[in-house]
Amino acid sequence: MSRVVPTYHQRIAQEKRALILAAATALFLELGYDRTSLARVAERSGVSRATLFKQFPSKAALFDAMVSESWSTADEEELPPAGDIAAGLGIIGRRYAELLGRAQMTDLFRIVIAELPRFPELANAQFSHGKLPYFESVRGYLLAEHEAGTVRVDDVDLAATQFLGMISNYVFWPTLLVPGWEVSAERVAQVVDEAVRTMAARYAAAGPGPSVDD
Template sequence: MLTAMSRGVTTYHQRIAREKRALIVTAATELFLELGYDRTSLARIAERSGVSRATLFKQFPSKAALFDAIVTESWSTEGEEDPPRPGNLVEGLGTIGRRYAELLRRAQMTDLFRIVIAELPRFPELAHAQFAHGKMPYFESVRGYLLAEQEAGTVRVEDVDLAATQFLGMISNYVFWPTLLVPGWEVSAERAAQVVDEAVRTIAARYAVTGPGASTND
């Protein structure tokens, strides 16, 4: 019984810690956008989030650590994060593409890029963090999936880095980048799904193997 009670207390404290962490990350993102990275102090973030300074410093000892958390959480996906199993290129790319479009349509993703772009001249390390902890790991997962498909014999790709960039670029160039540049640009879930489907078809038409040793572009 005591063990069960102990587990209950532990779970409660873990839930509270997660809630406070979410409050801190949200407050930090808002302040970075409002005041800039340099003018935002950890003390101000603690005040905005409604947590004590001790609680904030326990979770995030520096602004750099807090920004890294914003990057990581912005790029995190719900549920299964690993690439699909190889064997069905259209289905696998569709899964990856929909996951990517969902990430790009999040408000926190737009906020993240705006912070990085605004602070790039003075704090290039923020761009490095965004690339190293967010963009690059996701790119590597797509690259790894294409390599697995190639090993399975479903695709023939000479430059896997280029193929992964092509696929992600077709999605981001419509779903994400205009939101940073064009006032009022919005992409519905239905439109995003259509963009993903077209990107999948394009990659499949270029790289899919249609028969033993034969590619659709032969």
């Protein structure tokens, strides 16, 4: 697939956007959402207020952009085609683990959890603009496999939750609670492979399906 090469001005705008989002994240963690003003973000990021307001007219819009950025996948990859549940879930699982391993994802959750009592709308934004669209994409993949006859899934919502939970409960959630929690790349791969095997054994239409190692 050919890519559109950004122009000079587009590239500069993207670089400034990245600076703004990084500065906003740092300030939200340092000062809290309420005490962080757009003026502070502009100063910390080194861009003019006019530039910041042009891209983000409100603090809510800035936070929504942080959510979308944190949950975006590299090059917005398409879901794998239906037909091989082990291979497909392997791809999705590795992408999910990579997504959860980003520092910006951990930062996002810390901001939401810290500010939830005073700003429940942040949690709503995180769910509706981040987690839910990602969940729906996994749900859509499992539904496609079900319709293709590869798996038999009566409750697609539950199956998608099971798969993502098996990965996030080991590689992500402890990072918010346990200081210094780190998971090696080898361990992450093992966690994903075991989640795939479990799903294939539970839902494959004709036995456990091919091994993820094949």
